[in-house]
Amino acid sequence: MSTEHVDEIMAMAPFSLMDESRFPSQTPLRDILLNDTRIVQYQPGEVIYKQGDYGNSAFFVIDGDVRSILPPGIDEETLGRRKGKSKSLVKTFTQFLDLSPFPESRRLADYEKARNPLFQQQEYAGTTHLLIQDFPAVVSQHNTATIQPGTFFGEIAALNRSPRPTTVMAHQHGARLLEIRWQGLRELLRSDTSLKEAIDQRYRTEALIPFLRTLNEFSDLSDDALKHIAEATDFVTYGDYDWSGQYKRFLSQAELDKVKEPTILKEGDYANGVAIVRAGFARISEAFGKRRKTLKYMGAGQIYGMDEIRHNANDPQSTTPYIHTMTAVGYAHILLIPSTIIEQYVLNKAVNKSKPEATSSLVHELEGSSLTMSPAQARKAKAAKSKPDKSISTEEATPVPSDLLEFFAELRFLNGTRTMIINLDHCTRCDDCVRACAATHGNNPRFVRHGPTHNRFMVANACMHCQDPVCMLGCPTGAIHRSEQGGQVVINDLTCIGCASCANNCPYDSIRMVEIRDKKGNAVRAPDGQPINKATKCDLCIEQPGGPSCQRACPHDALRRVNMSDLEQISDWL
Amino acid sequence: MAKSTRIFLILALLGLAAFVFAHYRATTNLGAPARISGWTLLGSCVFLFLYNTRKKLPAPPLGTSRQWLNLHLIVGVLALVFFLFHINFRVPNGAFEVILGLVFLFIFLSGVLGIGISRGFARRLRTHGQEVVYEQIPVLRKGVAERADSLMLESTESNKSTVVMDYYTATLRPFFKKPMHYWAHLFDSRRPLAQLQHGIQDLRRYTDDSENEYLNQLEELVEIKNGLDYHYALQRTLKAWLFLHIPLSLALLILTALHLILVLSFNGGAS
Secondary structure, X not given: OOHHHHHHHHOOOOHHXXXXXXXXXXXXXXXXXXXXXXXXXXXXXXXXXXXXXXXXXXXXXXXXXXXXXXXXXXXXXXXXXXXOOOXXXXXXXXXXXXXXXXXXXXXXXXXXHOOOOOEEEEEEOOEEEEEEOOHHHHHHHOOEEEEOOOOEEOHHHHHHOOOOOOEEEEEEEEEEEEEEEHHHXXXXXXXXXXXXXXXHHHHHHHHHHHHHHOOOOOOOOOHHHHHHHHXXXXXXXXXXXXXXXXXXXXXXXXXXXXXXXXXXXXXXXXXXXXXXXXXXXXXXXXXXXXXXXXXXXXXOOOEEOHHHHHHHHHOHHHOOOOOOEEEEEEEEEEEEEEHHHHHHHHOOHHHHHHOHHHHHHHHHHHOOOOOOOOHHHHHHHHHHHOOOOHHHOOHXXXXXXXXXXXXXXXXXXXXXXXXXXXXXXXXXXXXXHHHHHHHHOOOOOOOEOOOOEEOOEEEOEOOOOXXXXXXHEOOOOOOEEEOOOOOOEEEOOOOOOOOOXXXXXXXXXXXXXXXXXXXXXXXXXXXXXOEOEEEEOOOOOOOOOOOOHHHHHOOOOOEEEEOOOOHHHHHHHO | OOHHHHHHHHHHHHHHHHHHHHHHHHHHOOXXXXXXXXXXXXXXXXXXXXXXXXXXXXXXXOOOHHHHHHHHHHHHXXXXXXXXHHOOOOOXXXXXXXXXXXXXXXXXHHHHHHHHHHXXXXXXXXXXXXXXXXXXXXXXXXXXXXXXXXXXXXXXXXXXXXXXXXXXXXXXXXXXXXXXXXXXXXXXXXXXXXXXXXXXXXXXXXXXXXXXXXXXXXXXXXXHHHHHHHHHHHHHHHHHHHHHHHHHHHHHHXXXXXXXXXXXXXXXXXX
8 A cells, every 4th residue: 555545545435524533643544554454456257255264354345336146146166166065975985095195186187178158267466356257247147236336245254253254356447455454444433433334233233143143042032132132232342363373483483382462351350241152262261379270161153141240140249250350362252241140131031032122211221331340349349359159150060171171272172163082092103094094085094084183182283174264264266165064174285276275374284285187196286387386284074974084084083073162072082 | 992893892792692692593593603703703804804905995985994903803703613613612723723733822912912012102102212113113223323333433533532432342332333222121020221320330430520421412312312212112023913914814815715715615515
């Protein structure tokens, strides 16, 4: 961005309406625009992002014609994603006849065959651009919505680190967009209340209410109750979205214990609300000796503070403060709902289901309230601090030993939904798992049976199919994506351009770049003589009907792919 | 115990009861009990051999390797029972039958040994040295040996004394160069390491503080190398026993086929 560009943007609403004096001196509005945004020119038919992509930037339409292809949208295969079909039973037997003696060999005809008739890839300005060849036909075949100049889009997915809900493309005459990194967007929201309110309102209606509906505690509430809860909810992001870079840096220096974890709720503080993890991770801990002992960690959809509020509502004479401390691990996007709202709507569900309107006047009084304490609450808090009642908490019932939890949290393995854990007391190092993996991936193992160990457990170097898949941020062709069936993170080899952005982003080094060969073992080269690289990783044997072959090949039940959010499952196996 | 294992055990017990009953009836009714035990034994052996085929086919949904191993162990024990019934609880007659019987017993014992070391060595590997991949041990060993060499050269140069180097060249250099104390490690003996540490300790009588610093580092390298040797010995044995068990199983199948041909050819029309 040049200063001329900044001037141009500053002349447009809503930037022209922003009060520059409200921005802190260290991050003035103009500096945010200068450092955290860029102007991008999109050609007619060019894809801005695809449905299901992960991205950490939002867009603002400066001018031009931008269309969002509404659900159901373009099908997965046409979007350049991998076919999710399982192999037939016969194919599972015969695939071994096709194993190549050469590493990473490919049938080159497959690339030709897979050439996407809808998309065309173009390289310019050092990046890969995707253009929809016959975009008028696409627009006419799908339901689309026009995104008007002067509006933002993509901000909710960027702030939530959630998949883009639709495919967005430039239409007819192309478009000029302002791309804003999430850091810049966060700064804008901090200092400009009108923009924050507008985005917050969209967030509440488009994302928050549907999200609350997925939680057990809120699923059976009436629409009105959910609306009131959403209106009273504060959302705060703790930690750093770019946690993976910081994690890698500290890991390389063996100083992971120096990574700071911002406090969300503090042990001993008055329990004036619940915290729900919307995205990212949080750790629940209690004071132990001179440090803290991890009791559990939480991922998306998990709630802390409900026990305390329930107890205080049932027994107002002996209130208890927060029993544990909740901190953000890496980053955590947290929803904070005041205790009064919880008591009103969640702990009193029967009333809300039958008479949602009866409570509305009270709720209106509470609107806009945050977790700031009133003097009365502060008095209560002071009294409560002297008598925390740990017996009411369910956190201590966590079935996994605390030291193992510390290990998982410190090395950020809690991000995994299919983490490969090996029990070294049972593992005979026979490598049947590695051989099985190789046999199901054209003789190329997709993991290394080695990794950090704690006590008898090793977390092997295999893709964990993370909840927060940082590898997917910035893939120019969308080759790395979540599968539609099981949510596994997979790479479409046919559309991967070998840029290595996924491999560089992965905090766990679970993605490997390989030079491909043809079936005769010759290295495949681009017209400029450079070897062609592809990103490879564990795909959880998505095409095999039996599931992950590594786990099924272990004769001693020493290897499991576990969901790190499911501590019960881990405990059962332990 | 896993549910599938419980089911396998119940089925195995039912199968065994059926076999004993059929064998008893054939014996008391002047039938051919050897045929019943023989065919059952052959079926068991073929099934046992199929486990290796399952390992070669990891993709088809044929059940997990864990389930196959459990079945393999149960059927293996049953096969021994069928075998004992087949030879009538006596030493077989004739050289061929004796060889056949010995091969069977040898396979059974190698299986027992294999399962024993699989259970025991895994835990021991975790508690000794650093976790290493077997194929990387030679590279790691070479690295440790090079570090020891350069450490000793540095010690000689900086201390202007060859006492440590002389001891190193005579005693420790061969230790660093190749895998050592294979059997001691298999039997979990700490004696060889203690001897090496004792030798270094003895040497300290003749060294000053500066040389002792180098000896401390050398002692650490000795422990690392000992850990590598430990892993090498145990991991090698864990892999090697299968090279006994599987080829012998193949030999047994061939010998059994010959035995079957002989029996069917020379049964003289007996039914």
